[in-house]
Amino acid sequence: MMETEHPFYPLGLSLPHYVPSTLSSMELVFAFAAGTLVIFAGTWILVNITNKEMATSEKVLCLWFALCTNLVPGLSLELVDHLY
Numbered sequence: 001m002m003e004t005e006h007p008f009y010p011l012g013l014s015l016p017h018y019v020p021s022t023l024s025s026m027e028l029v030f031a032f033a034a035g036t037l038v039i040f041a042g043t044w045i046l047v048n049i050t051n052k053e054m055a056t057s058e059k060v061l062c063l064w065f066a067l068c069t070n071l072v073p074g075l076s077l078e079l080v081d082h083l084y
Helices: 025-050 056-083
Strands: none
Touching (some): 025 056
16 A cells, blocks of 8 residues: 655655645635635624624734634534544
8 A cells, every 4th residue: 555645754654545735825815715705704694783883992802712713613623533
């Protein structure tokens, strides 16, 4: 069985199930930015509908909270998907 070279150290380590990414770094960054934009837009709209008098600084805190509460489970599910 032929093994694919991997970018991890030690370089001579045998990783028989390693599959290189098919996406470039820029494609990954753009996908993350697009997902973040969707989360921010939805949160901003929801916050403005529910409380129009909220200070901008509080709205920004809501954006941060929404990003964190979506990012952590998303990364955890991705990890679980690849492990099992």
